[in-house]
Amino acid sequence: MSNDRTKVLVIGGGFGGLFCARSLGHADVDVTLLDRAACHVFQPLLYQCATGTLSVGQISRSLREELAEHRNVTTLLGEAVDLDAEARRVIARRPDDTTFTLEYDVLVLAAGMRQSYFGHEEFSKWAPGMKTLDDALSIRRRLYAAFEIAETLPAGPERDGWLTFAIAGGGPTGVELAGQIREMATRALANEFHSIEPEDARVLLFDGGQCVLSGFAPGLSAKAAKILERLGVDLHMGVHVTDVRREGITVTPKGGGSDEEYAARTVLWTAGVEAVPFARRVAEVLGATSDHSGRIAVEADLSVPGHREVIVIGDLVGRDDLPGVAENAMQGGLHAAGCIRHDLAGKPRKDFRYRDLGSAAYISRGHALLEVGPVKLAGFLGWLGWGFIHIAFLTGVQNRISTVATWLSSIARARRTDRTFMLGSPASHEQPYTWSACGPVSTERKQLRT
Structure with a gap:
């Protein structure tokens, strides 16, 4: 230089x-x-990585690779x-x-x-957000491990807690996660377990507003709510999540009233930034x-x-x-x-003028919202529009090709090809489920060892 x-x-x-x-x-x-992170991440598709549809490589690319042809640009970690x-x-x-x-x-x-956890950073231990690749992989681990753990438990409240997923925040990310978890449970995992019925998994969506996707036109927001309810998502509007712990959450109505507690071993946080x-x-x-x-x-x-x-x-x-x-x-x-x-x-700078090219949100297979000026689409047409927009902005030609191929495969068959998750090392503080993180050895396990 x-x-x-x-x-x-x-x-x-x-x-x-x-x-x-x-x-x-x-x-x-x-x-x-x-x-x-030394890589560019296509954040709008993080939830697809978290729920096993797309791989890390399909939604990210090395910045060095992306900028290699620009000799005057240096990338540093x-x-x-x-x-x-x-x-x-x-x-x-x-x-x-x-x-x-x-x-x-x-x-x-x-x-x-x-x-943002609105001053309650302690919530992050049990309720990861959705901003980075690490977040997406952590959520994938929690989602799929929840079903695996439930498979080992007898019917009852403890199993029900593992099959309950709570999401704080009814914006695009919260809605997308809620729809994908229900789709996972009813399609991809439906016939793979013996002791549990994944379709019985509950997805609870909490938001302080009166409707989901409040940034969209009222008609589209109402359609999104109907689609979510049809999928089996329980919507709880006008409430704040005021406590998150290992076994569940506490919810407080905005307009006053008694707190409500929900047993949920998997909590995801999309409520603020x-x-x-x-x-x-x-x-x-x-x-x-x-x-x-x-x-x-x-x-x-x-x-x-x-x-x-x-x-x-x-x-x-x-x-x-x-x-x-x-x-x-x-x-x-x-x-x-x-x-x-x-x-x-030596020329004067221009003022910044933002051109609104519209908004889009994915809910489930064949259902998405697309709002571009006067054009408002929902359902299958919205889903197609959503797909074209996101593919157009993916970095790298290989990313686009592999993403399209993966989507076509998942449409034809109820598959999620990137479901691998790792429990991690007992020494890692970032892994929610490790063999040493579950507390003292149970009496049953002690007896088995002796």
Whole structure:
């Protein structure tokens, strides 16, 4: 890299960071893309990985491979942890907990959001979110292990708890998970067990609003609710999940009333998001205003007030009620690259204008919602539209081909080809089910050993 060229540091390899780096691939700048996972993940399909339809490789791709043809782009593995605004340096942490320093002339903050537990971080132990590949694989482990454990138990409350799945949050991710779990139980697993009937599995969906998918048109939201109920999902609206523990959850009605407890050994959390710690640190160091979720107030060109060298894109933008969707991040990444090109050419930057290309949500085989301007589709047509949109944005030609082939196979046969899960090492704190994590050895097992 040349020492006299503009140094662009992009934090985050999601849609925003990737589109920005690719757009600057042949510009007269040196780009460094820092990401804590070193791969681009197609987040809208994480739930398909979690429920065994798609593999990790079908929804992700190495950033090095993705950007290999752009010789002015360097990709690095690390997590941004601190900012020196005066020196224009970012401190990053390696996986082994050592740190290194990256200098920049322009900083593009595309770090995205993480799952929010609204001040109850202890919930995360029993209720994983859905933001990363690790989350998806953890959820896969919990879902399939629940059926396996239930198979070993006699009929009764304990088995029922393992066959009950609770989801907090009625947005797209919560709805997609609920539909997929019921589809797993009624199709893919229906004839594979001897002691249990997977079709008896209960899926409980909890949300504080009055309807699921509140961001969609009321008619589509109502159709989604009917489809979910037809699948066998129990909808509980107007409530908050106020406690999560090993054996279940506590739910509190928003309008007042008695708490309700549900026995559920598998709880999934999709109820909220918040800025990653580095984004909050950037706002603090730069004296920028941020909202309760950590979104940063920016100028019309997406730069931080008083700091034109810092551009915020994607979910972290606290302006104009921009949606936290992939399309917003993509457009933001292209806009940030455009601002940098205009700066190099001595031209004024343009204001960012988001173009809403619609929303989509998958519920189950043959059922999805698609809303694009005046066009509102549900059922099979919505499902086809949803498929074309997601395939179009998958990175890498191989990803598209293999994904299409997998979907066609799952449509023709009730199969989920990527169901493998691992219980992990007893020494790992990230594995919910290990041979040593279940407490003391039971009396029955002691007798067997003696």
